Amino acid sequence: MNTLNAFFNLALYFADIYTDVILLIDFIKYDWIYCSVWSVCFLVMPYVVAMGGIFITRKNTATFIKWDDKKDKKKRIMFYCFFPLYPFVFDLVMPFYRLMNKCLPDALMNFMAQYEATRTLSETVLESLPQFFLQIYMVLWCQENTCDFVEEEDASALLQAFTVSVVSITYRF
Numbered sequence: 765m766n767t768l769n770a771f772f773n774l775a776l777y778f779a780d781i782y783t784d785v786i787l788l789i790d791f792i793k794y795d796w797i798y799c800s801v802w803s804v805c806f807l808v809m810p811y812v813v814a815m816g817g818i819f820i821t822r823k824n825t826a827t828f829i830k831w832d833d834k835k836d837k838k839k840r841i842m843f844y845c846f847f848p849l850y851p852f853v854f855d856l857v858m859p860f861y862r863l864m865n866k867c868l869p870d871a872l873m874n875f876m877a878q879y880e881a882t883r884t885l886s887e888t889v890l891e892s893l894p895q896f897f898l899q900i901y902m903v904l905w906c907q908e909n910t911c912d913f914v915e916e917e918d919a920s921a922l923l924q925a926f927t928v929s930v931v932s933i934t935y936r937f
Contacts, residue, residue, distance in 0.1 A: 770859035770880075772935075777855070777887060780932045781807065783925040784895050790921045794911075802898055809890040810883065814851035817882050825875040854879050888936045896929040 784807055791800040823831050826843060830836045854876070861868065861876040868876075902922060905911070 774859050776932050780928050783928045786921045787925040806891050806894045810886040813886040818850050892932045899926045
């Protein structure tokens with residue numbers, strides 16, 4: 765059941781990101797610059813928080829590197845070269861790490877549990893809720909004023925992003 769929950773959580777996360785990116789493209793296309801900037805900030809903040817968490821726990825999690833030893837310099841360089849990819853990789857591992865608990869070290873299992881909790885919370889508080897309020901603002905503003913993209917076929921992007929945000933926030937709460 766936990767694995768199915770993790771798969772649904774991951775699918776909801778990527779659906780939320782996808783619909784928000786599609787809406788961001790529409791914001792840019794119709795010169796909604798301020799909404800575009802805010803939307804980019806909301807999309808990037810959870811990723812930055814995830815990278816910060818990985819950076820803070822790197823010495824406890826990446827035990828294959830002896831951080832104080834000069835011999836592991838190449839491993840440290842490789843670790844930092846691929847550092848921006850780690851949140852994406854750990855996001856994909858989230859549904860599976862519970863199934864591999866006998867194969868993975870305890871430090872990595874503990875890290876993944878903490879990463880999943882932090883990622884879910886940061887994604888909800890720093891991305892879904894602010895995007896939801898931005899989308900509410902767009903709907904209210906467009907009711908009072910004329911909006912280019914609401915009158916055309918691109919109106920579905922706002923509706924899709926709004927729907928996925930409501931489902932995501934409701935599911936997480």
